[in-house]
Amino acid sequence: MARNIGMAAASASLTALLLSGCTAPPIPTPPPVTITATVTATPAPEPTAAPAPPAAEPAPPAEPVPNAPAPVVEWGPAYDVGATTGANGTPVTDGNGMPVSYTVVEGDHFFDIAQRFELPQQQLLRMNPQIHDFGETVYIGDVINLDWTKTG
Template sequence: MAALLLVTVAGCAGEPAPAVTVTVTPTVTPTPTPSPTPTPAPAPAPTEEAALIPNPAVPDLVPNAEPVPLPQGPAVDLGSTPGARGTTTADGAGALLTYTVVEGDAFFDIAQRFNVPVQLMLTMNPSVPGLGENIYIKQIINLDWTTTR
């Protein structure tokens, strides 16, 4: 019986399928030659009459207004704040001269305490680096605006 089973299984295999062969032939496509772009003709020179006619596509140029100067005047002590708790010195007439930086102070807060624009404070204190980010404890800040005139 084993021989019969072997013959039956052998007959199921069948013939192998033929192999398919594919041939690829590469072709080269030539690069197209660009055609030259025509150069536009130069525009004719404007005549005096054409210069007098306004061109609606070009807006009229208007100069900027004169800048408003920063308010300048004596520094006024508006009172101690969390970012400006240091002490001041004044002259005999009571005009503020200097401010001494203490821990926790910020240049911006000092400027606000004395009602002086930050840009003016920076002008009055050229030794303060950058935009006032780096001030140090016991550093003397000038409050005498007359030194900048």
């Protein structure tokens, strides 16, 4: 056991001796540095010239001039091409046989009535201001004016 202790002590001494050469030399401390601060006053800013006035804004563009409204071209008198699906009633005619009015019957549609009498739907609506919803709702018994010389 004494031999083991002696051996350990010798090994520790040898390790210490070997490692002593591995240490870095001490870092020298630099000499103290003296800093001198000099304070100078900030110069006052020199006045500058007044800013130039902003450039005049360009004039707004001229207002657009609307075109004249498109002329409303009426197609002329209604002409009966005969009963069709959606326009089955009998029109009232004048002395010359020209249709002047039409009474809505069951199953009629305003668009089909306009087609039967060869009139644009918008013109037939202008001729019949009592018809609402662009002709979507017509009722049995409604009288549709077909005489383009009379409105309402």
